[in-house]
Amino acid sequence: MPIKSILAVLSGSPSDRVSLSTAYSVGKSFNSHIDALHAHGDPRDAIPVIGEGMSGPLVEEILQVAERDATTRSQRAREAFEAWRTEHNIALVDVPPPPATLSCAWREEQGSEEDVVTRRGRIADLIVVARPANAKDLVTESVVEAVLFDTGRPVMVAPPEPPATMGERVTIFWNGSIQVARAIGYAMPLLRRAKDVRIVTADESKHAEASSDSGLLRHFGWHGVKATVHRFHPAARSTAEALMNEAYASNTDLLVMGAFTQSRLRQMILGGVTRKVLAESKVPVLMAH
Numbered sequence: 001m002p003i004k005s006i007l008a009v010l011s012g013s014p015s016d017r018v019s020l021s022t023a024y025s026v027g028k029s030f031n032s033h034i035d036a037l038h039a040h041g042d043p044r045d046a047i048p049v050i051g052e053g054m055s056g057p058l059v060e061e062i063l064q065v066a067e068r069d070a071t072t073r074s075q076r077a078r079e080a081f082e083a084w085r086t087e088h089n090i091a092l093v094d095v096p097p098p099p100a101t102l103s104c105a106w107r108e109e110q111g112s113e114e115d116v117v118t119r120r121g122r123i124a125d126l127i128v129v130a131r132p133a134n135a136k137d138l139v140t141e142s143v144v145e146a147v148l149f150d151t152g153r154p155v156m157v158a159p160p161e162p163p164a165t166m167g168e169r170v171t172i173f174w175n176g177s178i179q180v181a182r183a184i185g186y187a188m189p190l191l192r193r194a195k196d197v198r199i200v201t202a203d204e205s206k207h208a209e210a211s212s213d214s215g216l217l218r219h220f221g222w223h224g225v226k227a228t229v230h231r232f233h234p235a236a237r238s239t240a241e242a243l244m245n246e247a248y249a250s251n252t253d254l255l256v257m258g259a260f261t262q263s264r265l266r267q268m269i270l271g272g273v274t275r276k277v278l279a280e281s282k283v284p285v286l287m288a289h
Contacts, residue, residue, distance in 0.1 A: 001188050004028045004098075007124035008115050011037045012073025015160070018079040022158035022284055023086060023128045027102050028091040029193060033093065034104040035124070039116035041070040048158055052126035052193040072109060078284045095102035109280040114146040115247040121151040126186070130158040133280060144278060148259050148289045154186035155259070157278060157285045166284065169196045172227075172256045173273075174216060179258025183288040187256045188223060190286070194254075195221065202239050240276035252283055260285035 008023035010016040023034045085104055086090065093103035109116045121127045127147050147155050167190040174180060184191075191197055199216060220227050232246050246257050259274045279284055 001124075002032075003027070003125045004032050005125045006032050006034045006122075007117075007121055007127045008034055008036045008079065008112075009079040009127065009129045009147075010036055011113065011143075012038065012076040012080075015086070015158075016077055018129050018130040018158045018160060018162055020084040020155060021079065021162045022089075022130070022166070024084070024102070024264055025162065026128070026190070027158070029167070031061050031098070031101055032103075032125075033096075033098045034090075035120070036077075036104060036109050037079045037107045037109070037117065037120055038074055039113040040064065040074050040108055040110045042110055044110065047144060048148065058277075066069070069250060074185045078106065078108075079281055103174075113143050117143060118146050118150045119156075121147050121153055127151065127153055129157060131160070141278070145260075148287060153168065154183065154288045157281070157287065159282050159284065161282075163283055165253045167194055167254045169198075169250060169252050170194045170254045170256060171198045171200055171252040172252060173243050173258075174199050174201045175258070176256045179260070179289055180256075181258070183256050183258050183286060186288055187254075190254065191225045191227075191256075192223060194225070196250070197225055197253070198246075198250055199227050199229045200243060201229070201231055202233070202242065202285070209267060238273075238276065240280075241271040242276065243273065247283065255281060255283055255285045257287060259283065259289045 003026060006023050006027050010019060020036065027034050046239055068250045084090075088102075091099050091101060091103045092105065093099065094105050107120070109120075117127070117129075129147065131144065144155065144157060147153070151155065170187070170191060172180070172184060172187075172203070197220070217227060217229065232242050243257075244255075255277070257273075257277065260272070274287070
C-alpha cells in the first residue's frame with residue numbers, strides 16, 4: 001500500500017524544519033496528506049505534585065510561566081508550518097478525499113506530547129519525528145520511544161540536517177528479528193521506488209538461521225525489489241557504528257531497521273544499536289518495534 005497519511009510531529013523547536021522537510025520528501029512521491037501535529041502543553045503538567053509547602057501564589061506563578069512557554073512554542077510551530085506550506089505551495093485540506101497532489105493540515109491539541117502524538121500516530125501510515133538538534137531542542141527521546149512502543153506504526157526519525165534525496169539509496173540492517181521484519185514491510189512502498197537497496201548484516205547476528213540471504217532476496221523479488229547483500233564485521237567497533245559506516249559508504253539516504261530488539265531496560269543499562277543510531281545517524285531512519 002502507498003504511504004497516504006503522514007503525521008509530522010512539531011514541538012516549536014528548530015527541529016520542526018527537519019520534521020516537515022522529511023515528511024515532504026516522503027509524501028511528494030505518493031501524493032500523501034501530511035498532518036502537522038503540535039501538542040500544546042497543559043500548564044498543570046508543570047506541577048507534578050502540589051505539596052503542602054507550595055503556596056497558592058507560587059503555584060499560580062508556575063502555571064503562568066508554563067502557559068506562556070506553551071503558547072510561545074505553539075506559535076513557533078505554527079510559523080514553521082506556514083512557512084513550509086508556503087514555500088512548497090501545498091494545498092491546505094482538512095478532510096478527505098484528498099486532491100491528486102500533496103496536501104497538508106495543521107493540528108493542535110492540548111496535552112502531553114507523548115499522549116497526543118501516540119493517540120494520533122496510531123491512525124497514520126507513517127510518523128515523522130526529528131531527533132534533537134542540540135541540548136536545547138525540545139523534542140525528547142521519550143516521544144520517540146512512545147511512538148515506537150505504543151502506536152504499532154512505523155516511525156521515521158530525521159537527523160538534524162536532512163539529506164538532499166530520500167529513499168533513492170536504502171540500507172536495511174537485517175538481523176532476522178521480528179522488529180526489522182515489520183520495518184521492511186512498512187518500508188516496501190519506498191523500497192519499490194529505490195534505485196539501490198543494500199541488505200547489511202553482521203556476522204555476529206544471533207539469528208543466523210533467520211537471516212537467510214537467499215530467502216530475503218527471494219521475498220524482495222516477489223515485490224519487484226532488486227537488492228544486494230553485504231556482510232560486515234564489527235570487530236573493535238560497536239555494531240551500530242559499523243552499521244552506520246556501511247550505510248555512509250554507499251551514500252545511503254535512508255536506513256531501515258528494527259527498534260529495541262532487546263528489552264528497554266537492557267538497552268538503558270547496556271546501551272544498544274537502537275539508541276546509538278537514534279543519537280548519531282546522519283540519515284533518516286525508518287524504524288518499527
